[in-house]
Amino acid sequence: MKVQINGQEKELAGPLTVEELLKVENVKMPEMVSVEINGEILDREQFSEVIVKEDDEIEFLYFMGGGACGLY
Amino acid sequence: MKIILQQAEYEKMIKQARAEFPHECCGLLAGQKAEDHIEIQMIFPMVNVDGSSEHFTMDPKEQFAVVKKVRNAGLQLIGNYHSHPYTPSRPSGEDIRLAHDPDFLYGILSLEHSETPVLHFFYIHSPTKVTKLEIEIKR
Numbered sequence: 001m002k003v004q005i006n007g008q009e010k011e012l013a014g015p016l017t018v019e020e021l022l023k024v025e026n027v028k029m030p031e032m033v034s035v036e037i038n039g040e041i042l043d044r045e046q047f048s049e050v051i052v053k054e055d056d057e058i059e060f061l062y063f064m065g066g067g068a069c070g071l072y
Numbered sequence: 073m074k075i076i077l078q079q080a081e082y083e084k085m086i087k088q089a090r091a092e093f094p095h096e097c098c099g100l101l102a103g104q105k106a107e108d109h110i111e112i113q114m115i116f117p118m119v120n121v122d123g124s125s126e127h128f129t130m131d132p133k134e135q136f137a138v139v140k141k142v143r144n145a146g147l148q149l150i151g152n153y154h155s156h157p158y159t160p161s162r163p164s165g166e167d168i169r170l171a172h173d174p175d176f177l178y179g180i181l182s183l184e185h186s187e188t189p190v191l192h193f194f195y196i197h198s199p200t201k202v203t204k205l206e207i208e209i210k211r
Contacts (some may be wrong), residue, residue: 007143032172034132039093041132062172064184067096067127068156 002055011057012052019047021058074109074206075177081115082209083198086189088117089181098128098154100138101177103105104149110150110177111210116141120154127166128154130192151177151193158183161190171196177205203204 005025012024018037022030035042036059042050043056052058089097098120103113116138120128130152142149156164161182163171171178174197182190195203 001183006139029172034135036132036136041136048108059136059139061132061139062176063129063132063170064098064135064152065127065129066154066164066170066178067124067169068159068164069126069166071156071159071162 001052001054003052003055006059015051015053017048018042018050018058019050021052022047022060025060029058029062034061034063036060036061074208076109076111076208076210077191078113079209079211081112082191084117085115085153085179085191087183089157089183089189090186092120092155093183093186094125094157095123095153096125096128096157097181098130098152100135100142101128101148101151101153101179102145103150103156105148105150112150112177113147114142114145115153125157151179153179153181153191155181155183160184161192162204163194163196165199167201168196168202184211 003010018035025035038057079130099115101112103111109198118134121131122129139149161180178194178196193205
């Protein structure tokens with residue numbers, strides 16, 4: 001199955017969920033990742049339900065945040 | 073590893089931080105990586121959805137849009153930056169805790185001394201391994 005992940009074409013074996021895809025792609029701390037498929041951002045609860053399909057355009061991004069809290 | 077930052081982008085970052093003061097500002101860094109240096113060619117100011125002097129959070133929707141712009145410009149997403157309105161240019165505990173990508177560059181612009189902003193870039197590998205990188209502002 002051919003898909004695009006972060007702008008790069010990839011060949012994946014078999015149908016798999018987004019949760020499984022994050023494992024296959026060795027994404028560390030998947031709980032801190034946002035996922036967009038074909039322009040739609042998924043809720044985290046959907047990761048174990050949504051099945052990746054042929055020609056899907058998938059983007060992964062880490063949560064980005066921080067701040068000076070507690071710094072002197 | 074040396075970080076090269078275009079003067080115009082450096083000034084844009086300072087202008088953003090001052091405009092959003094007393095809140096923290098934030099943004100993404102795009103450019104090219106070489107073996108011994110990283111050149112930041114464009115910065116992308118982002119909305120700090122926290123609207124806070126002590127925290128920042130980027131909106132994933134805006135992040136995804138900028139990532140595509142970066143890719144279309146033939147550049148790489150190489151890091152992010154934020155300002156510390158009242159404190160030094162070094163990562164806080166929260167900055168370290170939320171630094172999920174060891175290959176990402178983390179820029180912190182301090183406005184502690186408002187007339188003389190201080191910018192440093194870091195690699196954050198773990199709470200005990202934070203590396204401050206040399207920086208060159210390129211005219």
